[in-house]
Amino acid sequence: MRSSITTDARAVAPLANAPLALSPLAVSLGDPAGVGPELIAAAWADRAALDLPPFLVAGGAHVLEAAAKSRGLDVPVRIIEDPREALAMYAHALPVLGAGGDGRYTPGKPDREGAALALHSLELATSLALSGAASAVVTAPVSKAALAEVGFAFPGQTEYLAHACDVPEDDAVMLLAGPSLKAVPLTIHVAISEVAGLITQELILRRARVIDRALRRDFGLAAPRIAVAGLNPHAGEKGRMGMEEREIIGPAIGRLIAEGIAATGPHPADTMFAPHKRGTYDVALAMYHDQALVPLKTLDFDEGVNMTLGLPIVRTSPDHGTAIDIAGQGIANPASLVAALRMAAQAVAHRAASR
Ligand SMILES: NC(=O)C1=CN([C@@H]2O[C@H](COP(=O)(O)OP(=O)(O)OC[C@H]3O[C@@H](n4cnc5c(N)ncnc54)[C@H](O)[C@@H]3O)[C@@H](O)[C@H]2O)C=CC1
Numbered sequence: 337m338r339s340s341i342t343t344d345a346r347a348v349a350p351l352a353n354a355p356l357a358l359s360p361l362a363v364s365l366g367d368p369a370g371v372g373p374e375l376i377a378a379a380w381a382d383r384a385a386l387d388l389p390p391f392l393v394a395g396g397a398h399v400l401e402a403a404a405k406s407r408g409l410d411v412p413v414r415i416i417e418d419p420r421e422a423l424a425m426y427a428h429a430l431p432v433l434g435a436g437g438d439g440r441y442t443p444g445k446p447d448r449e450g451a452a453l454a455l456h457s458l459e460l461a462t463s464l465a466l467s468g469a470a471s472a473v474v475t476a477p478v479s480k481a482a483l484a485e486v487g488f489a490f491p492g493q494t495e496y497l498a499h500a501c502d503v504p505e506d507d508a509v510m511l512l513a514g515p516s517l518k519a520v521p522l523t524i525h526v527a528i529s530e531v532a533g534l535i536t537q538e539l540i541l542r543r544a545r546v547i548d549r550a551l552r553r554d555f556g557l558a559a560p561r562i563a564v565a566g567l568n569p570h571a572g573e574k575g576r577m578g579m580e581e582r583e584i585i586g587p588a589i590g591r592l593i594a595e596g597i598a599a600t601g602p603h604p605a606d607t608m609f610a611p612h613k614r615g616t617y618d619v620a621l622a623m624y625h626d627q628a629l630v631p632l633k634t635l636d637f638d639e640g641v642n643m644t645l646g647l648p649i650v651r652t653s654p655d656h657g658t659a660i661d662i663a664g665q666g667i668a669n670p671a672s673l674v675a676a677l678r679m680a681a682q683a684v685a686h687r688a689a690s691r
């Protein structure tokens with residue numbers, strides 16, 4: 337089949353002095369074995385109807401072209417050499433930065449070559465946001481296990497982004513946000529057997545301070561209300577089922593309130609996500625990954641967004657993973673990626689307005 341990829345940018349006037357506010361979003365490709373590339377192509381194909389903010393993709397032109405075809409989409413892919421070409425290109429073709437670092441489309445069959453391409457794309461997209469050539473980075477799903485096999489030394493992209501942005505890991509906060517709920521896991525990519533030992537007053541204070549600042553700066557909330565979960569059943573039942581609430585979480589909440597942060601809790605985690613409770617706070621600070629992500633994905637799987645708070649750059653991602661089981665079948669839902677693109681653009685706008 338004839339390829340529609342072209343590097344001919346003659347029809348496109350380069351934007352010589354594009355202001356930062358007009359920079360495109362930089363989208364990383366994700367693992368070529370997963371649903372990331374086809375969802376990127378699907379989002380671009382629907383860009384006008386969905387009124388999506390302009391974006392470019394960091395590498396992977398051939399993967400994107402093949403992924404689009406797998407969904408029966410007509411997506412002309414154009415390689416650009418300068419991110420500033422993306423804005424004018426976007427209406428007519430999917431702009432992909434850089435002819436180098438391409439690979440094969442391998443839906444459902446992860447391999448090291450694909451993981452290396454995913455890593456290259458993540459690094460390129462991040463560097464574009466850090467330099468201001470892109471207004472934000474939106475990451476498509478990667479396989480953590482596959483990335484580890486090609487030397488990625490971080491448990492996830494959140495920790496990588498903290499490192500790339502020179503932010504301490506404790507101040508890079510994973511927020512999952514959907515129409516029904518915002519939730520943050522205090523501890524992130526760690527084994528459940530390690531969780532209790534990692535819960536400290538210091539970590540709760542640091543995460544909550546970042547949440548408070550970021551909900552003001554990136555979401556425009558005037559006084560964010562943070563509901564802090566307990567760790568144990570019934571939030572410890574007055575010390576009968578664990579002491580973390582009395583010795584660590586409760587005192588940390590007291591210190592946050594003394595700082596002027598609207599924190600409450602510790603709340604029993606089994607009831608704090610019930611509909612009548614969710615209206616009483618803006619964000620839930622949960623003690624571990626699944627305590628936050630299970631309610632979020634149960635309520636808002638299709639439109640959930642993963643955003644990293646506390647970075648100098650805006651970073652969002654779909655809430656789901658690589659979905660290897662359905663990659664290439666044309667059935668993966670692009671709604672979460674679409675929500676991630678929108679949330680990134682909104683956060684950029686909020687930051688610009690608050691300057
Ligand atoms: N932000 C990221 O890069 C994330 C990456 N992962 C990675 O993804 C891999 C697979 O993780 P899983 O736990 O299996 O979660 P997953 O989200 O990839 O899949 C869970 C289930 O949801 C379905 N699903 C996922 N996205 C969908 C979509 N857009 N439309 C329709 N159905 C969808 C899948 O088919 C599967 O049945 C792991 O290697 C993990 O490291 C997981 C979460 C986030």
Ligand SMILES: NCC(=O)COP(=O)(O)O
Nearest residue numbers: 492493494495629642653
């Ligand atoms: N379960 C959420 C997740 O794995 C997202 O991780 P990250 O790669 O965004 O750090």
